[in-house]
Amino acid sequence: MAIRYPNGKKYIPVQNNQNQATKPAQKKLDYSNRGMTLEEDLNETNQYYIENNIAIVHKKPTPVQIVNVSYPKRSAAVIKEAYFKQASTTDYNGVYKGRYIDFEAKETKLQTSFPLKNFHEHQIIHMQNVLDHGGIAFIIIRFSQTEEIYYLPAETLISYWNEMLAGGRKSIPKKDIERFGDLIPIGYAPRIDYIKIIMRKFEWDLS
Amino acid sequence: MAIRYPNGKKYIPVQNNQNQATKPAQKKLDYSNRGMTLEEDLNETNQYYIENNIAIVHKKPTPVQIVNVSYPKRSAAVIKEAYFKQASTTDYNGVYKGRYIDFEAKETKLQTSFPLKNFHEHQIIHMQNVLDHGGIAFIIIRFSQTEEIYYLPAETLISYWNEMLAGGRKSIPKKDIERFGDLIPIGYAPRIDYIKIIMRKFEWDLS
Numbered sequence: 001m002a003i004r005y006p007n008g009k010k011y012i013p014v015q016n017n018q019n020q021a022t023k024p025a026q027k028k029l030d031y032s033n034r035g036m037t038l039e040e041d042l043n044e045t046n047q048y049y050i051e052n053n054i055a056i057v058h059k060k061p062t063p064v065q066i067v068n069v070s071y072p073k074r075s076a077a078v079i080k081e082a083y084f085k086q087a088s089t090t091d092y093n094g095v096y097k098g099r100y101i102d103f104e105a106k107e108t109k110l111q112t113s114f115p116l117k118n119f120h121e122h123q124i125i126h127m128q129n130v131l132d133h134g135g136i137a138f139i140i141i142r143f144s145q146t147e148e149i150y151y152l153p154a155e156t157l158i159s160y161w162n163e164m165l166a167g168g169r170k171s172i173p174k175k176d177i178e179r180f181g182d183l184i185p186i187g188y189a190p191r192i193d194y195i196k197i198i199m200r201k202f203e204w205d206l207s
Numbered sequence: 208m209a210i211r212y213p214n215g216k217k218y219i220p221v222q223n224n225q226n227q228a229t230k231p232a233q234k235k236l237d238y239s240n241r242g243m244t245l246e247e248d249l250n251e252t253n254q255y256y257i258e259n260n261i262a263i264v265h266k267k268p269t270p271v272q273i274v275n276v277s278y279p280k281r282s283a284a285v286i287k288e289a290y291f292k293q294a295s296t297t298d299y300n301g302v303y304k305g306r307y308i309d310f311e312a313k314e315t316k317l318q319t320s321f322p323l324k325n326f327h328e329h330q331i332i333h334m335q336n337v338l339d340h341g342g343i344a345f346i347i348i349r350f351s352q353t354e355e356i357y358y359l360p361a362e363t364l365i366s367y368w369n370e371m372l373a374g375g376r377k378s379i380p381k382k383d384i385e386r387f388g389d390l391i392p393i394g395y396a397p398r399i400d401y402i403k404i405i406m407r408k409f410e411w412d413l414s
Binding site: 050053055056058060061062063064066076077078079080081082083084085088089093094095096097098099100101102126129130132133134135 | 271273290300301304333342
């Protein structure tokens with residue numbers, strides 16, 4: 001049985017780099033036949049950015065509430081009971097040309113809209129805070145049926161979120177993501193070149 | 208028995224904010240009689256910065272390698288086996304006036320020097336990367352015997368690290384921390400006002 005986070009998202013263990021050479025490629029049915037999750041693609045992208053001296057971006061560890069740890073003699077501490085916690089911030093942050101950048105990545109199987117329930121209020125507040133303090137905040141949305149990946153400014157997400165709170169629709173129509181966002185072409189290296197979008201959008205501001 | 212990380216650091220569970228009102232104040236013998244750890248003081252400081260619209264800084268979750276999760280019906284997923292992982296970055300990062308800031312906080316019981324074994328090579332490389340990309344990187348060092356807290360630029364730490372790799376001493380003398388760092392006075396709110404140091408050091412650069 002698939003293991004799931006409280007939010008229903010499937011738990012996919014982080015790949016250990018040391019095992020990649022010997023591990024057979026895992027095919028995931030819900031991610032076409034490329035065998036990579038959005039998270040893996042972003043991790044590879046971030047690795048590419050670091051190695052090529054473009055930006056320093058890392059994914060934050062999964063937040064876990066640790067309840068019980070056993071400490072056997074002569075071996076590493078074992079966490080025996082812990083729970084997934086709701087993230088209070090977004091998953092990715094880092095630095096590009098001195099500027100703070102911050103984003104969350106999500107995917108949907110829907111084809112015509114992106115549901116706002118993919119976010120928690122804490123994350124929306126965090127993104128608003130980042131914008132207020134001069135950081136660059138955005139989301140990366142993957143439409144898994146069509147393999148399209150978009151960069152959407154946090155400003156747009158927050159505006160739809162506020163409309164929802166005022167009784168509006170609970171999702172962002174895909175046509176608005178196309179209008180206010182930027183399609184990120186899927187490449188080989190880097191796979192999801194979101195820094196190129198930032199470069200274009202903020203070139204007047206980043207020297 | 209005290210639970211410890213593989214590096215020998217004691218594991219202190221993160222306080223749940225919702226419990227603070229009802230929980231009796233915990234006194235920790237190794238942190239004077241203030242009953243607060245360095246991490247708790249920094250979390251309160253960061254909370255103060257957010258609430259007072261000064262900066263957005265968060266501690267990253269403790270990195271954990273999850274091995275086994277059970278998913279009972281009608282209740283939250285339980286992590287049954289997991290291990291503490293070595294951090295590949297520093298613990299704290301965020302944004303101040305658009306600029307990326309990044310730091311690690313450590314304490315020592317020694318009185319005349321600060322041992323470099325408090326850091327891993329990954330963290331040193333990460334701090335160098337942050338500097339190379341125009342971010343502000345530093346460490347916060349607490350001398351627990353004297354209750355003194357210093358801001359030390361990552362540049363100074365890295366320079367001592369490189370000297371150690373070349374056969375030099377394995378610690379930074381306290382007199383050099385006093386010379387190259389800044390004493391952070393302990394306050395009530397915020398408790399550890401490191402942003403004031405950044406403000407002073409980088410005022411020519413942050414408008």
